[in-house]
Amino acid sequence: MSEKTKIHLEYIINSSPRILYPYLIEPNDLAQWFADDVIYHDGVYEFIWDGESHRAKIAAFKENKYVKFKWIDDEPHFFELEIIQDELTNDVALAITDHAKDENVEDRKKIWDNSISYLQSVIGA
Secondary structure (H helix, E strand, C coil), rough: CCCCEEEEEEEEECCCCHHHHHHHHCCCHHCCCCCCCCEECCCCCEEEECCCEEEEEEEEEEEEEEEEEEEECCCCEEEEEEEEEECCCCCHHHEEEEEEEHHHHHHHHHHHHHHHHHHHHHHHC
């Protein structure tokens, strides 16, 4: 297991949790913004980027709140997508927890920036 740094990012999303949540857990919706393709079979999500496959299982979830994916081939690493709604303003943010090698942290942040930009355009946020 290689050492990785935990990354925490947060993005404002102009959407309701109910509309946003399927884009965090449904394979077809994930494929619209997160990966080139997402295949789900027997509890395993297969995320495909540039022809390379990475497999994960859901470690935890709460509907309209969060989903945590644990990488099968890169334990104990995971990524988590959490919907945060401000109780006063009702503003919605998407908090992301991910892991990357030290030399890849900035690149990983840029990838997330681009992915969230795609997500916002897909849901019309």
